[in-house]
Amino acid sequence: MAEAEIKSSNNEFAKLFSEKASELMGRLENNDLAGAVGLIQDLQKVRDENLYQEIGHLTRALHESIKNFKLNSNVSGAGSDIDEAHEGLSYVVEMTAKAANKTMDKVDESMPLSEAISNEASEINQEWNRFLNKEMSAGEFRDLTKRISVFLDNTNSNTQKLNSNLSEILLAQDFQDLTGQVIQRITSMITDVESRLVNLVAMAGHVDQMTGIQHKEPDNTETDIEDDPNKGVGPQLNAEDNEDVASNQDDVDDLLSSLGF
Amino acid sequence: MKILVVDDFSTMRRIIKNLLRDLGFTNTQEADDGNTALPMLQSGDFDFLVTDWNMPGMTGIELLKHVREDERLKTLPVLMVTAEAKRDQIVAAAQAGVNGYVIKPFTAAVLKEKIEKIFERVDG
Numbered sequence: 001m002a003e004a005e006i007k008s009s010n011n012e013f014a015k016l017f018s019e020k021a022s023e024l025m026g027r028l029e030n031n032d033l034a035g036a037v038g039l040i041q042d043l044q045k046v047r048d049e050n051l052y053q054e055i056g057h058l059t060r061a062l063h064e065s066i067k068n069f070k071l072n073s074n075v076s077g078a079g080s081d082i083d084e085a086h087e088g089l090s091y092v093v094e095m096t097a098k099a100a101n102k103t104m105d106k107v108d109e110s111m112p113l114s115e116a117i118s119n120e121a122s123e124i125n126q127e128w129n130r131f132l133n134k135e136m137s138a139g140e141f142r143d144l145t146k147r148i149s150v151f152l153d154n155t156n157s158n159t160q161k162l163n164s165n166l167s168e169i170l171l172a173q174d175f176q177d178l179t180g181q182v183i184q185r186i187t188s189m190i191t192d193v194e195s196r197l198v199n200l201v202a203m204a205g206h207v208d209q210m211t212g213i214q215h216k217e218p219d220n221t222e223t224d225i226e227d228d229p230n231k232g233v234g235p236q237l238n239a240e241d242n243e244d245v246a247s248n249q250d251d252v253d254d255l256l257s258s259l260g261f
Numbered sequence: 262m263k264i265l266v267v268d269d270f271s272t273m274r275r276i277i278k279n280l281l282r283d284l285g286f287t288n289t290q291e292a293d294d295g296n297t298a299l300p301m302l303q304s305g306d307f308d309f310l311v312t313d314w315n316m317p318g319m320t321g322i323e324l325l326k327h328v329r330e331d332e333r334l335k336t337l338p339v340l341m342v343t344a345e346a347k348r349d350q351i352v353a354a355a356q357a358g359v360n361g362y363v364i365k366p367f368t369a370a371v372l373k374e375k376i377e378k379i380f381e382r383v384d385g
Contacts, residue, residue, distance in 0.1 A: 100272035104279065229353060230323050232315025235344040235365070246346045249371050252362050255348060259355050 013050045013210070017043065051210045058203045065196050081193060085186045092179040099175035106165040106172075113158045120151050263306060264289045267298040267321065268313040268342075273365075277311055277342065280369050284376065295319025299327055302334055309379075314343035314350070322350075322357060329358045338379050342367065 020043050027035040127144050130136045136144070208215070239247035246252045264286055268274045274291045281289055290305070292298035294316040302310065310328065314321040321341060328334045340361040341354055351362055360382070361375040 097270075097272055101275070104272070104275055108279075229349070230320050232320055232322075232343065232345045232350075233347070234315055236346045239346055244348050246348060246351060246364065249364055249367065252346070252351055252364055255351050256355060256362060259352065261355065 013046065016046055020046075047210060051207065054203070054207045054210060058200070058207055061200055061203055065200060081189055085189060088182040088186050092182055095175040095179050099172045102172040103169050106169050110162050110165045113162055117155055117158055120154070124148060124151055262286055262288060262308050264309045264311060265292060265298060265301060265305070265307045266290070266311045267292045267294065267316070267324065269293050269316040270313075273313065277372075280372050281311075283369065284373055295321065295324035295327070298324055302328065302337070303331065307337065309376075310337055310339045311342055312339065314341060314345040314354075322354060325354065325357045325359055338383050340375060340379060342372070 020039055024036055024039045024043075027033075027039065124144070124147060127136070127140075127147070131141060131144060207213075236242065236245045236247075239245045246255060264281060266274050266277050266281070266289055268277065268291075271293075274293075278289050278291070281287075290301065290307075292301055295312075296318040298310075298312070299319065301307070310324075312321040312324055319327075321343060325339055325341070328337055328339060338360045339358070340363065341359050342363045342365065344365040345351075346364050354362055360379045363371055363375050
């Protein structure tokens with residue numbers, strides 16, 4: 001649906017209207033009542049024709065939009081843009097949760113390994129210092145060499161395990177790429193849906209103009225519910241640009257200390 | 262020290278539990294919103310509550326208000342760990358009687374500092 005087309009037909013309609021209006025005034029001044037009534041009928045006819053045309057446009061645009069939204073009831077909801085957005089966002093939640101859990105699993109696995117290395121190394125170090133200070137008997141030294149040899153073996157396998165855990169943690173970050181792509185797709189889809197809706201609203205506006213329909217402002221009860229102070233809103237996306245928002249922990253601490261905390 | 266961690270996201274509960282464990286607090290339990298948390302608090306002998314704000318069901322601020330109204334729970338130390346960062350919200354939490362407020366994303370150091378500060382004040 002070409003927007004220019006609607007605009008020009010609307011302009012023509014307005015132009016015709018004002019032309020005929022001045023002609024009507026002229027006829028009335030000349031007491032040509034029959035001519036004036038004829039003119040009004042002409043105007044009515046033009047308005048009706050334009051109206052039918054606009055409604056036709058609107059119907060066609062609605063139809064196209066429905067087709068584009070893939071909201072066809074025959075498909076029983078499956079495959080629509082909205083469904084795709086739903087699925088995409090669920091996928092994002094799922095992927096991020098999976099990555100977080102994978103990372104935490106690997107951290108949980110790794111911490112005892114590095115703790116074991118650290119503890120054993122510090123104990124062996126103490127023994128080693130005793131040996132260097134010649135405070136160790138030959139028997140103790142033999143035990144120490146065995147201990148060191150076990151430690152080196154263990155450290156070797158522990159660090160290998162640590163390395164593989166670290167690479168798995170690294171790999172788990174691939175969610176950023178995958179979820180990023182899905183989010184970008186949904187963002188462009190929303191932009192698309194928005195522009196189509198704006199078009200529809202513009203067209204409906206022309207019909208309203210010709211029929212003289214005026215709409216009441218929508219009431220705000222629903223936004224009032226949204227403003228319930230108990231409900232959270234989630235992360236602030238542009239905290240730094242917003243004075244009503246604490247952009248970091250220091251801001252929070254300052255605010256709380258100003259309240260006597 | 263028995264701690265209840267309330268957050269609707271299991272990963273965040275896990276992160277907080279891990280950080281608490283590193284700080285030496287091993288006795289932790291979880292709830293996914295205020296409706297689950299409140300009966301646990303009322304029937305269990307919890308010493309500390311860490312809660313998110315934005316949760317389905319009962320939110321963290323409502324949970325905090327219920328805790329402060331409850332004769333047996335009203336002195337329970339409460340730390341809010343949340344992405345809610347509006348000044349109005351922080352003031353509201355303070356007025357409702359929160360003991361500490363940490364905004365997400367946070368570091369282990371910040372969480373540690375706030376918890377220590379709360380217990381200094383409670384013990385002192």
